[in-house]
Amino acid sequence: MYSIGIDIGGTSIKGIISADNGYRSEIVRIPTEATYGGIRILDNIIRVIEHLMQRVDSSIKISGIGIGSPGFIDMDGTVLGGAGNLPGWEGIQIYTPLHQKFGIPVTASNDVTVMALAEYCYGAARGANNCVCIALGTGVGGGLIINGQIHGGTHGMAGEIGHISVDTNGRECNCGQRGCLEQYAAAPSIVAIAKAECEKEKNYHSTAFAKRVIDSPDSVTAKLVYEYVADGDPVACNVNEIICEKLARGIGIVANIIAPDRFVLGGGVMMSGDIIIDTVKRYVSRYCWRSIYERFDIRAAELGEDAGVLGAAALAMRGIQ
Numbered sequence: 001m002y003s004i005g006i007d008i009g010g011t012s013i014k015g016i017i018s019a020d021n022g023y024r025s026e027i028v029r030i031p032t033e034a035t036y037g038g039i040r041i042l043d044n045i046i047r048v049i050e051h052l053m054q055r056v057d058s059s060i061k062i063s064g065i066g067i068g069s070p071g072f073i074d075m076d077g078t079v080l081g082g083a084g085n086l087p088g089w090e091g092i093q094i095y096t097p098l099h100q101k102f103g104i105p106v107t108a109s110n111d112v113t114v115m116a117l118a119e120y121c122y123g124a125a126r127g128a129n130n131c132v133c134i135a136l137g138t139g140v141g142g143g144l145i146i147n148g149q150i151h152g153g154t155h156g157m158a159g160e161i162g163h164i165s166v167d168t169n170g171r172e173c174n175c176g177q178r179g180c181l182e183q184y185a186a187a188p189s190i191v192a193i194a195k196a197e198c199e200k201e202k203n204y205h206s207t208a209f210a211k212r213v214i215d216s217p218d219s220v221t222a223k224l225v226y227e228y229v230a231d232g233d234p235v236a237c238n239v240n241e242i243i244c245e246k247l248a249r250g251i252g253i254v255a256n257i258i259a260p261d262r263f264v265l266g267g268g269v270m271m272s273g274d275i276i277i278d279t280v281k282r283y284v285s286r287y288c289w290r291s292i293y294e295r296f297d298i299r300a301a302e303l304g305e306d307a308g309v310l311g312a313a314a315l316a317m318r319g320i321q
Protein backbone atom coordinates (compact mmCIF):
# COMPACT_ATOMS: atom_id res chain seq x y z
CA MET A 1 0.00 0.00 0.00
CA TYR A 2 1.42 3.40 -1.07
CA SER A 3 0.78 6.75 0.52
CA ILE A 4 2.01 10.33 0.18
CA GLY A 5 3.43 12.24 3.15
CA ILE A 6 3.58 16.05 3.10
CA ASP A 7 5.52 18.14 5.62
CA ILE A 8 4.67 21.86 5.64
CA GLY A 9 7.44 24.05 6.99
CA GLY A 10 7.87 27.81 7.18
CA THR A 11 10.29 27.84 4.24
CA SER A 12 9.63 24.64 2.28
CA ILE A 13 6.99 22.01 1.64
CA LYS A 14 8.41 18.49 1.39
CA GLY A 15 6.78 15.35 0.11
CA ILE A 16 7.53 11.63 -0.15
CA ILE A 17 5.84 8.50 -1.43
CA SER A 18 6.15 5.68 1.06
CA ALA A 19 4.87 2.11 1.06
CA ASP A 20 4.35 -0.57 3.67
CA ASN A 21 6.81 -2.79 1.75
CA GLY A 22 9.61 -0.39 2.72
CA TYR A 23 9.67 1.63 -0.53
CA ARG A 24 10.48 5.32 -0.14
CA SER A 25 10.72 7.78 -3.01
CA GLU A 26 13.17 10.65 -3.09
CA ILE A 27 11.92 13.66 -1.18
CA VAL A 28 10.44 16.47 -3.31
CA ARG A 29 10.83 19.96 -1.91
CA ILE A 30 9.50 23.34 -3.08
CA PRO A 31 9.27 26.74 -1.35
CA THR A 32 6.21 27.23 0.87
CA GLU A 33 5.82 30.87 -0.23
CA ALA A 34 3.93 31.46 3.01
CA THR A 35 3.88 35.23 2.60
CA TYR A 36 1.49 34.83 -0.37
CA GLY A 37 -1.19 33.40 1.93
CA GLY A 38 -3.00 30.15 2.62
CA ILE A 39 -4.32 29.46 -0.88
CA ARG A 40 -0.77 29.65 -2.26
CA ILE A 41 0.38 27.15 0.38
CA LEU A 42 -2.43 24.82 -0.70
CA ASP A 43 -1.48 25.26 -4.38
CA ASN A 44 2.13 24.41 -3.54
CA ILE A 45 1.04 21.27 -1.67
CA ILE A 46 -0.82 20.24 -4.85
CA ARG A 47 2.35 20.90 -6.89
CA VAL A 48 4.42 18.67 -4.60
CA ILE A 49 1.84 15.88 -4.86
CA GLU A 50 1.77 16.19 -8.67
CA HIS A 51 5.59 16.07 -8.82
CA LEU A 52 5.59 12.93 -6.66
CA MET A 53 2.92 11.21 -8.73
CA GLN A 54 4.88 11.89 -11.93
CA ARG A 55 7.88 10.10 -10.48
CA VAL A 56 6.25 6.76 -9.89
CA ASP A 57 4.93 4.19 -12.34
CA SER A 58 1.34 5.01 -13.29
CA SER A 59 0.30 1.49 -12.26
CA ILE A 60 1.08 2.33 -8.63
CA LYS A 61 -2.06 3.23 -6.76
CA ILE A 62 -1.68 5.90 -4.06
CA SER A 63 -4.16 5.13 -1.31
CA GLY A 64 -4.01 8.29 0.78
CA ILE A 65 -2.37 11.62 1.52
CA GLY A 66 -1.08 12.53 5.00
CA ILE A 67 -0.08 16.05 5.99
CA GLY A 68 1.91 17.41 8.92
CA SER A 69 1.25 21.11 9.48
CA PRO A 70 2.28 23.68 12.06
CA GLY A 71 -0.65 24.67 14.26
CA PHE A 72 -3.91 22.86 14.90
CA ILE A 73 -6.06 20.98 12.41
CA ASP A 74 -9.68 20.32 13.34
CA MET A 75 -11.26 16.94 12.65
CA ASP A 76 -12.85 18.22 9.41
CA GLY A 77 -9.47 19.40 8.07
CA THR A 78 -9.78 23.10 8.87
CA VAL A 79 -6.69 24.92 10.13
CA LEU A 80 -7.64 26.41 13.49
CA GLY A 81 -4.52 28.56 13.90
CA GLY A 82 -1.44 28.26 16.03
CA ALA A 83 0.87 28.42 12.98
CA GLY A 84 2.60 31.74 13.56
CA ASN A 85 5.09 31.16 10.72
CA LEU A 86 2.31 30.61 8.14
CA PRO A 87 0.26 33.80 7.89
CA GLY A 88 -3.02 33.18 6.07
CA TRP A 89 -3.03 29.44 6.79
CA GLU A 90 -5.62 29.81 9.59
CA GLY A 91 -9.15 29.08 8.40
CA ILE A 92 -8.02 27.16 5.29
CA GLN A 93 -9.94 23.95 4.60
CA ILE A 94 -7.36 21.34 3.58
CA TYR A 95 -9.31 18.15 2.95
CA THR A 96 -11.98 19.24 0.45
CA PRO A 97 -9.77 20.73 -2.31
CA LEU A 98 -7.15 17.95 -2.12
CA HIS A 99 -9.81 15.25 -2.12
CA GLN A 100 -11.55 16.88 -5.08
CA LYS A 101 -8.26 17.15 -6.97
CA PHE A 102 -6.86 13.66 -6.32
CA GLY A 103 -9.89 11.60 -5.29
CA ILE A 104 -8.13 9.86 -2.38
CA PRO A 105 -8.50 10.25 1.40
CA VAL A 106 -6.59 13.12 3.08
CA THR A 107 -5.58 13.22 6.76
CA ALA A 108 -3.72 16.09 8.46
CA SER A 109 -2.32 16.64 11.90
CA ASN A 110 0.01 18.90 13.86
CA ASP A 111 3.64 18.64 12.73
CA VAL A 112 5.01 17.51 16.09
CA THR A 113 2.22 14.93 16.43
CA VAL A 114 3.28 13.64 13.02
CA MET A 115 6.93 13.60 14.14
CA ALA A 116 5.87 11.54 17.17
CA LEU A 117 4.16 9.04 14.88
CA ALA A 118 7.29 8.80 12.72
CA GLU A 119 9.50 8.14 15.74
CA TYR A 120 6.95 5.58 16.97
CA CYS A 121 6.81 3.75 13.63
CA TYR A 122 10.47 3.99 12.53
CA GLY A 123 12.65 5.74 15.12
CA ALA A 124 13.45 6.26 18.79
CA ALA A 125 9.95 5.38 20.06
CA ARG A 126 9.61 2.00 18.35
CA GLY A 127 7.95 -0.46 20.69
CA ALA A 128 6.85 2.29 23.12
CA ASN A 129 3.05 2.18 22.91
CA ASN A 130 2.76 5.24 25.12
CA CYS A 131 5.26 7.89 24.19
CA VAL A 132 5.69 11.64 24.25
CA CYS A 133 7.72 13.56 21.69
CA ILE A 134 9.01 17.03 22.47
CA ALA A 135 10.43 19.15 19.66
CA LEU A 136 12.86 21.85 20.76
CA GLY A 137 13.21 24.36 17.93
CA THR A 138 12.15 27.96 17.39
CA GLY A 139 9.32 26.99 19.73
CA VAL A 140 8.63 23.93 21.88
CA GLY A 141 6.01 21.49 20.57
CA GLY A 142 4.71 18.17 21.78
CA GLY A 143 3.17 15.08 20.22
CA LEU A 144 1.46 12.21 22.03
CA ILE A 145 1.12 8.52 21.15
CA ILE A 146 -1.28 6.77 23.51
CA ASN A 147 -1.97 3.05 23.20
CA GLY A 148 -0.23 3.10 19.82
CA GLN A 149 -2.49 5.84 18.44
CA ILE A 150 -1.83 9.53 17.98
CA HIS A 151 -3.74 11.64 20.46
CA GLY A 152 -4.65 15.07 19.11
CA GLY A 153 -7.56 15.88 21.38
CA THR A 154 -10.90 16.96 19.96
CA HIS A 155 -9.46 19.89 18.02
CA GLY A 156 -5.91 18.69 17.44
CA MET A 157 -4.54 20.79 20.27
CA ALA A 158 -3.34 18.09 22.66
CA GLY A 159 0.34 18.00 23.56
CA GLU A 160 1.00 21.72 23.92
CA ILE A 161 3.89 20.94 26.22
CA GLY A 162 5.66 24.18 25.32
CA HIS A 163 2.96 26.15 27.12
CA ILE A 164 3.02 24.24 30.38
CA SER A 165 4.07 26.76 33.02
CA VAL A 166 7.21 25.44 34.68
CA ASP A 167 7.80 28.61 36.73
CA THR A 168 4.77 30.58 37.93
CA ASN A 169 6.90 33.69 38.44
CA GLY A 170 9.02 33.06 35.39
CA ARG A 171 9.62 34.61 32.00
CA GLU A 172 6.60 36.12 30.25
CA CYS A 173 5.38 34.14 27.26
CA ASN A 174 3.78 35.71 24.20
CA CYS A 175 0.78 33.40 24.79
CA GLY A 176 -0.11 35.51 27.85
CA GLN A 177 1.02 32.99 30.47
CA ARG A 178 4.13 33.19 32.58
CA GLY A 179 6.99 30.72 32.81
CA CYS A 180 6.03 28.55 29.82
CA LEU A 181 8.51 25.78 29.02
CA GLU A 182 8.95 27.38 25.59
CA GLN A 183 10.45 30.41 27.35
CA TYR A 184 13.34 28.22 28.52
CA ALA A 185 13.91 25.36 26.10
CA ALA A 186 13.26 26.90 22.65
CA ALA A 187 16.35 28.06 20.74
CA PRO A 188 15.62 31.82 21.05
CA SER A 189 14.95 31.38 24.79
CA ILE A 190 18.26 29.57 25.29
CA VAL A 191 19.98 32.53 23.64
CA ALA A 192 18.07 35.02 25.82
CA ILE A 193 18.93 33.14 29.02
CA ALA A 194 22.57 32.88 27.96
CA LYS A 195 22.73 36.64 27.42
CA ALA A 196 21.09 37.34 30.78
CA GLU A 197 23.51 35.02 32.60
CA CYS A 198 26.52 36.53 30.83
CA GLU A 199 25.27 40.01 31.70
CA LYS A 200 25.68 39.02 35.35
CA GLU A 201 29.32 38.20 34.58
CA LYS A 202 29.90 41.38 32.60
CA ASN A 203 32.39 43.08 34.86
CA TYR A 204 34.53 40.02 35.04
CA HIS A 205 34.53 38.57 31.54
CA SER A 206 34.92 35.54 33.71
CA THR A 207 34.92 32.84 31.08
CA ALA A 208 35.54 32.50 27.34
CA PHE A 209 31.79 32.04 26.81
CA ALA A 210 30.82 35.16 28.79
CA LYS A 211 33.41 37.18 26.87
CA ARG A 212 32.17 35.84 23.52
CA VAL A 213 28.50 36.61 24.30
CA ILE A 214 29.19 40.10 25.67
CA ASP A 215 31.54 41.02 22.82
CA SER A 216 29.24 39.86 19.98
CA PRO A 217 25.74 39.28 21.35
CA ASP A 218 24.00 39.37 17.95
CA SER A 219 25.73 36.25 16.68
CA VAL A 220 24.84 34.04 19.67
CA THR A 221 22.82 30.93 18.79
CA ALA A 222 21.67 27.93 20.81
CA LYS A 223 24.21 25.88 18.84
CA LEU A 224 27.01 28.21 20.00
CA VAL A 225 25.85 27.95 23.62
CA TYR A 226 26.08 24.17 23.42
CA GLU A 227 29.52 24.26 21.82
CA TYR A 228 30.73 26.01 24.97
CA VAL A 229 28.75 23.59 27.16
CA ALA A 230 30.58 20.73 25.43
CA ASP A 231 33.87 22.47 26.22
CA GLY A 232 32.91 22.66 29.90
CA ASP A 233 32.74 26.47 30.13
CA PRO A 234 31.21 27.08 33.59
CA VAL A 235 28.90 29.95 32.57
CA ALA A 236 27.62 28.02 29.54
CA CYS A 237 27.19 24.91 31.69
CA ASN A 238 25.13 26.94 34.16
CA VAL A 239 22.85 28.01 31.29
CA ASN A 240 22.43 24.34 30.38
CA GLU A 241 21.49 23.52 33.99
CA ILE A 242 18.82 26.28 34.02
CA ILE A 243 17.31 25.05 30.75
CA CYS A 244 17.39 21.36 31.59
CA GLU A 245 15.95 21.85 35.08
CA LYS A 246 12.92 23.56 33.50
CA LEU A 247 12.68 20.92 30.80
CA ALA A 248 12.75 18.24 33.48
CA ARG A 249 9.84 19.95 35.27
CA GLY A 250 7.81 19.87 32.05
CA ILE A 251 8.68 16.22 31.47
CA GLY A 252 7.80 15.32 35.07
CA ILE A 253 4.39 16.99 34.83
CA VAL A 254 3.57 15.22 31.56
CA ALA A 255 4.88 11.90 32.88
CA ASN A 256 2.59 12.08 35.90
CA ILE A 257 -0.41 12.46 33.57
CA ILE A 258 0.47 10.08 30.74
CA ALA A 259 2.76 7.53 32.48
CA PRO A 260 4.52 6.81 29.17
CA ASP A 261 7.16 4.22 28.29
CA ARG A 262 9.34 6.83 26.63
CA PHE A 263 10.04 10.48 25.97
CA VAL A 264 11.71 11.39 22.69
CA LEU A 265 13.43 14.76 22.41
CA GLY A 266 13.97 16.16 18.91
CA GLY A 267 14.15 19.42 16.98
CA GLY A 268 17.05 21.68 16.04
CA VAL A 269 18.23 22.28 19.62
CA MET A 270 18.83 18.54 20.07
CA MET A 271 21.36 18.57 17.23
CA SER A 272 23.77 19.73 19.92
CA GLY A 273 24.02 16.18 21.26
CA ASP A 274 23.09 14.08 24.23
CA ILE A 275 24.21 16.54 26.89
CA ILE A 276 20.65 17.87 27.20
CA ILE A 277 19.26 14.38 27.81
CA ASP A 278 22.00 13.56 30.32
CA THR A 279 21.34 16.78 32.25
CA VAL A 280 17.55 16.45 32.14
CA LYS A 281 17.79 12.93 33.55
CA ARG A 282 19.54 14.30 36.64
CA TYR A 283 16.54 16.53 37.42
CA VAL A 284 13.43 14.58 36.34
CA SER A 285 13.07 12.52 39.52
CA ARG A 286 12.49 15.77 41.47
CA TYR A 287 9.32 16.46 39.53
CA CYS A 288 7.81 13.06 38.90
CA TRP A 289 6.14 10.46 41.05
CA ARG A 290 8.77 7.80 41.68
CA SER A 291 6.83 4.75 40.49
CA ILE A 292 6.19 6.48 37.14
CA TYR A 293 9.73 7.89 36.90
CA GLU A 294 11.21 4.42 37.23
CA ARG A 295 9.24 3.15 34.24
CA PHE A 296 10.11 5.48 31.36
CA ASP A 297 13.26 6.46 29.55
CA ILE A 298 14.28 9.57 27.63
CA ARG A 299 15.96 9.30 24.25
CA ALA A 300 17.04 11.54 21.38
CA ALA A 301 14.97 11.48 18.20
CA GLU A 302 16.49 9.36 15.43
CA LEU A 303 14.85 10.55 12.22
CA GLY A 304 15.95 14.18 12.07
CA GLU A 305 14.43 16.26 9.29
CA ASP A 306 12.85 13.26 7.56
CA ALA A 307 10.47 12.65 10.48
CA GLY A 308 7.88 15.05 9.05
CA VAL A 309 7.35 13.38 5.69
CA LEU A 310 7.69 9.82 7.03
CA GLY A 311 5.21 10.48 9.84
CA ALA A 312 2.77 12.13 7.45
CA ALA A 313 2.93 9.15 5.08
CA ALA A 314 2.39 6.83 8.09
CA LEU A 315 -0.58 8.97 9.14
CA ALA A 316 -2.16 8.47 5.71
CA MET A 317 -1.47 4.73 5.87
CA ARG A 318 -3.19 4.47 9.27
CA GLY A 319 -6.15 6.52 8.08
CA ILE A 320 -6.94 3.96 5.41
CA GLN A 321 -6.35 0.74 7.31
Ligand SMILES: [Zn+2]
Pocket residue numbers: 162163173174175176177180182
Ligand atom coordinates in the same frame (compact mmCIF):
# COMPACT_ATOMS: atom_id res chain seq x y z
ZN1 LIG B 1 3.19 30.22 26.56
